[in-house]
Amino acid sequence: MAFGQGITFSTDNNEELLNRLRIILTAMKEGHRSHRQFNEVNCILKRLLEKDYEYELDRNQEYELGLKYFSVYNSIRNINEKNNQIKISTDNGVTFKTIRLLPGSYEYIAINEYLFEYGGSVNGKNNIEFEGNLNLNKIKLILRNNSQVDFNVENSLNTLLGFDKQIYTQSTLEPHKANIENDINVINIHCNLINGGFFNKYKRQIIYSLPTFTVPIGYKIIEKPFQTTYLPLNSFMIKDIN
Template identity: 35%
Template sequence: MMAFTLSVTGCKSALSTYYSPALQLDGEYECGLIFLSTFNSIPNIDHNNNKFFYGDNGVIEIPEGSYELSDINDYLKNNLKDCTFKLTCNNNTLNTNIFCSKDIHFEKIGSIGRILGFGSEILKANILHESLFPVSILPSTIIRIECDIVSGSYINGKPSHIIYEFAPNVPPGYRIIEIPKNLIYFPVNQNTVSEINVRILDENNNLLNLRNEQLHLYLHLRRKC
């Protein structure tokens, strides 16, 4: 055959599809992503950064999800029954201002401090503190699709299997539909395809947490002209 359309679906950010019998490629082939669909449920708060430590031994765990700064402020205020708390953002510098009537411990593992622009530090009680860094509220600025049967792409000078990348442009909870306008094909690195492994990554090449949302993508495999 001269061309194939390959569908890959699932609820994980690392998917494998098996072919029996294997696809026999009689010549040089190339592959490109033609369609991707999922939901933008990528969390900016998960088990790695969802803890707010305060006082001697107080801790609040924020449920996994996608939060704006105001949502974080509301959740913490509603659950901090024994102290005064306020979290705001400086819209000019994008740094955050935080006040609490008890010490805040951003130095502990799993702290929410980094997403708020703070380092590994202890914030003293009853002082208005401004973060050193801008708030880091976006969970991912780039979505990368890696496909192990292709080659020819590079990241910072190193070979990779990235077949496509894009910036999500819909709010949390909305469907992401990505159809490349200028389709780019990459060389297929094998003559017999019995398995295709696809991974959905962020800009740091870490697997994205899709929170078990359904993922659909289609690949176009064709003989090289």
């Protein structure tokens, strides 16, 4: 019997856990969803990943490992406690409000939601908003109705969005290249079973690398290498994979 996060499993067998997972996912696909189901799915996946395997390969053979397919949602955290603040005014600079974004993954559209909440709108248009094309790294600050933005604050958003640490009183195209990815420009996929991977001239167990922002935040990254690079295994005994 296995336990996890308030969930009790009557078995610890891989195949039975997988069968249970299939049943839950089928029910969820049909619209039968609950917090308990999400919790149980997480517990089963965690249990399967925690299990130790021990399999010995044929020592008379040579083995290599390569990545054929990789998929993950782009949820890279580009805003943290060191770059999450901005001040705004909607009364021509008489008073300013400090906005602190919660750490997480943001595009400028998500930042606009905060600006709408704190800065308001007139005739359906935000008093303060950003617009642009992140693929071109061009962002414009739009100011309406006597609004101002002050980037000269501690832990400012200015570098992320490409603006100077100053007060802006009129709509302005960013003077610098936006850094919306916050210097996180590579996803390195590690695997503990390989030898021969390198990163910045140092040997690392990296099986594949790809750019971070191939898709916007919140979208799924799907990577299928045109040509798979195979690297030798570092052991004939496989106890775990991570």
